[in-house]
Amino acid sequence: MTSTQNSETTPAWCIYRGTGHPLDDIGLADLLPSAPPWRTFDGGPLPEVEVVPEDDGETDRRLGRKHRSALHVDPHEIEMVNAAIYLRRPLLVTGRPGSGKSSLAYRISRELRLGRVLRWPITSNTDLRSGLYDYDAIGRAQAAATGPAGAAPGGTEEELPIGDFLRLGMLGTAFLPRRLPRVLLIDELDKSDSDLPHDLLSLFEDGEFAIPELTRAARRAPEVEVFTADQDQRARIDGGRVRCAAFPIIVITSNGEREFPPAFLRRCLQYRTKTPSADQLAAMVTAHALDPDNEHRSRLIEEFVERSRAKGAPPADKLLDALYLATSGAYQEDGESWPRLVDALWQHLNSPGA
Template sequence: MLRRPLLVSGRPGTGKSSLAYRISRELRLGRVLRWHITSRTTLQRGLYEYDAIGRVQDTAALRAAVGDTASDGEASTTPPDVGDYIQLGPLGTALLPHREPRVLLIDELDKSDLDLANDLLSVFEEGSYTIPELRRARRRHPLVRVMTDDPDGEAEISTGIVNCRAFPVVVMTSNSEREFPAAFLRRCLLLHMPDPGESDLAAMMAAHFGADMAEQWGGPLIAQFLERSRGLGGLAIDQLLNAVHLATSRDGEGEDGDLRSLVEAVWHRLDGTAPGARQG
């Protein structure tokens, strides 16, 4: 209703990305569009990509196959449809005029270039974007079908402009590796995912391995996990699940010391410090 993105922060492994899938599942909004961010990610990459080189190469191959001196020479030199070389990205697909809003997950936004956050706000506020390659060809091709980020998906774009109908549910995640500008934060809805407690971890274990396994292994491992997590500056939840998987796959064989050594192997630090290293 507010047409504002949700910025979810918290430590790795606290379920930030899973929130987008939970929203989509509960509201029945279909496949989640996921856009994973890196330091080289640009806004245009999220909106669309145009394979100009591929189109030029295919045009040259078509001319060579047909021959420039053919009787229908005009048709022989006509380049392939521009829409065959445009692929919408996750953001561009989310802003199509869908009847129901799509869920867009922008994962690890804090790894992006400094300008990407502000560029995103401009697109979100407008709820639209332009594809210049289609805009220039609008007189000859007012309606063009392009590929979308959905598997085998296609969409029809009129005069090179995309306007969303139902504003997407945008979930952006951040591991708090850097701060965002105040202007950006002011235009977002903020949610911090707290570290899960003992009951939360027990419920996760039951969901993954069943109630019986969680009851058998959950108590000791969860207590040990929480203690180690405080000492190592925070462990990820999947490290606990990995330990449970190792414990439950042993069918009761081996000694407790073997289990402890396995736990030590998967419960390593997440800050790059070598196991056993002392902190100065």
């Protein structure tokens, strides 16, 4: 293990160290232990060349460009993330808004060099299929009628490659067979319809799903190339089924607004975030390179912590907002506008139902 991963506070068995500092000369393939026999998957075909999709800049936007010190990492976070990686189980992360739940997925991906995070944001209208794939049946019918290249005008849909009209979603892309796992963020699952957690059970247990449009055409087209959720990328699907080889690292976030079914919870490991300490907030500010020597930083962090104790913590990113304004010249020692501005940024988030 490289020196950048060594830590007196982190157990030796841990692959994920919690700092977000990328692995150096040792890759994840050399560190990742074999899956338990009951969580081993044999999906294929594996790509001839394992391409790690490049991060799209979202990781730096969420985490900043600098890495955390091991002193600012919750040991329980490290334990639960590594347990989820070892056991090939989803990790359900619960906590108040702004406590860093979603950022955990980006920290894992950056540290383990797994590329772009596949983020699946959940709303009340989200269903399982929307996460797995989208099939443009109307577009295919219209293309057949107008006679694109490769098909005669007035031809049939069967003359058109079905894969040109099918795109895997974030969830479906995460379960494509690969040698290394993808990081999948299922964001705010508690916003979903009550059926979605139940619908995810088979996927989490079996590591595979079928695409009916492809299984129906399997005799005619046993191998189909489809688009994925990664830009300009395609993947081959055999027999209309997608089955993973490396179970994805799944981070599921919840604001704690609802209870999940026992059957769903049995398939997940669970971790609850903690309110950031003053030292952790200072480290977050430093990671985003917000003038670490600015005279107002310590004062604002102290005020943020005190307000959190008295009224409940606002999302931590609101501290970044206030610091940015302060370092941009909005702060005035004797002015009345600054306290009013800070209240507008922080106080309303503590109201009931916010």
